[in-house]
Amino acid sequence: MSVRFLPAGDLAVLVEFEEEISVEVNRRVRALEFLIDEKGLPGVVEAVPAFRSLLVYYDPLAAGYEALCASIAELVPEAETAVLPPARRVEVPCCYDDPELGFELAAAAERLGLSAGELVRLHSEADHLVYFIGFAPGQPYIAGMPKELTIPRLATPRTKTPAGSVGIGGTQSCIYSVESPGGFWVLGRTPLRLYDPGARDPVLLRPGDGLRFRRIDRREYERIAAEVLARTYRPVIG
Numbered sequence: 001m002s003v004r005f006l007p008a009g010d011l012a013v014l015v016e017f018e019e020e021i022s023v024e025v026n027r028r029v030r031a032l033e034f035l036i037d038e039k040g041l042p043g044v045v046e047a048v049p050a051f052r053s054l055l056v057y058y059d060p061l062a063a064g065y066e067a068l069c070a071s072i073a074e075l076v077p078e079a080e081t082a083v084l085p086p087a088r089r090v091e092v093p094c095c096y097d098d099p100e101l102g103f104e105l106a107a108a109a110e111r112l113g114l115s116a117g118e119l120v121r122l123h124s125e126a127d128h129l130v131y132f133i134g135f136a137p138g139q140p141y142i143a144g145m146p147k148e149l150t151i152p153r154l155a156t157p158r159t160k161t162p163a164g165s166v167g168i169g170g171t172q173s174c175i176y177s178v179e180s181p182g183g184f185w186v187l188g189r190t191p192l193r194l195y196d197p198g199a200r201d202p203v204l205l206r207p208g209d210g211l212r213f214r215r216i217d218r219r220e221y222e223r224i225a226a227e228v229l230a231r232t233y234r235p236v237i238g
Contacts, residue, residue: 003076005069008055011045013065015054015072023143024081025052026131030208032072032079041071049132049207051141087208091236092175094166094213095221096120096188101165108168108185112151120215122146123187128173128211138177138195138203142211145173157183164189166213175205191225192235204235 006014015032017025032054033047043063048055058068096102097120109116128144135141145168153169158181161167165176167184174184177194190213194204205211216224227233 003073005072007065010060012055012057013069013072015056017052019052021051023129027081027084027208028079029054031081031083032075033207034084035075035078036072039075041068043068050134051131084208087210088206089210089212089238090205092166092190092192092211092213093216093220093224094124094188094190095216095218096124096166097215098188098218098221101189101218101221102187104167104185105187108151108187111185112149114148119149119187122149123168123173124213124215126212128213130205130207130209130211132207133203133205136176136178136180136195137197138205140175140177140194140205140209140211142173142175143171144211145171147171151185153183154185157181161186162189164191164194166190189221191221191228192233193228199231 004016006016008014017028029049029052033049036044036047036056043058045057045059056072096105105116105119109119112119123145126144126146128142130140131143132141133139149168150171151168160179161176161182163176163178165186166188167174167182167186169184175190175194176182192204196202224233
């Protein structure tokens, strides 16, 4: 697999893999990030993965651009799935059925030619994968949605989407980590906080996490939300 190196200002280098977006390419990206961290390459400050690229920030006083590219290039052949630690499995409780929380479920089902129940079944039974975190603090880019749920994003994005909203758009799922504008069809909401700046680990999800949405009713949603607020809830992570 070939890669190319592109300067990103004077403090970072962008390492691009193949043109395609795929699970395998993304695993190579994450494997390279893991190796850079494990080897402790001189001058590296942070590495940020995306679909098919890795942005590596560095201190130019500690490492030159050409030398850093050469060091990263040496690691590329080793950047295979086998070097990654076992992926976490995270359960995301989601209340789909309440019209206040899943306020676009019915419209999305109609657009897809499915019943609301079938849409929820397909979404909640799928094995999802977090490609990377971006757009907003703690917000995951999620793949693995059944092809039957492929849907164009909203023609006119809403100006506010509540934190915790679970939506679909294109071929991806989304969980809004904070209140923000958005164009995904909102199917439900999770009581989990994906971004909590007051927590020891402010970001709940990580690139490479496997996700499974667990269908809950409004009563369980409120119970979990209260425990999350009190910081007594422990997410199910295996």
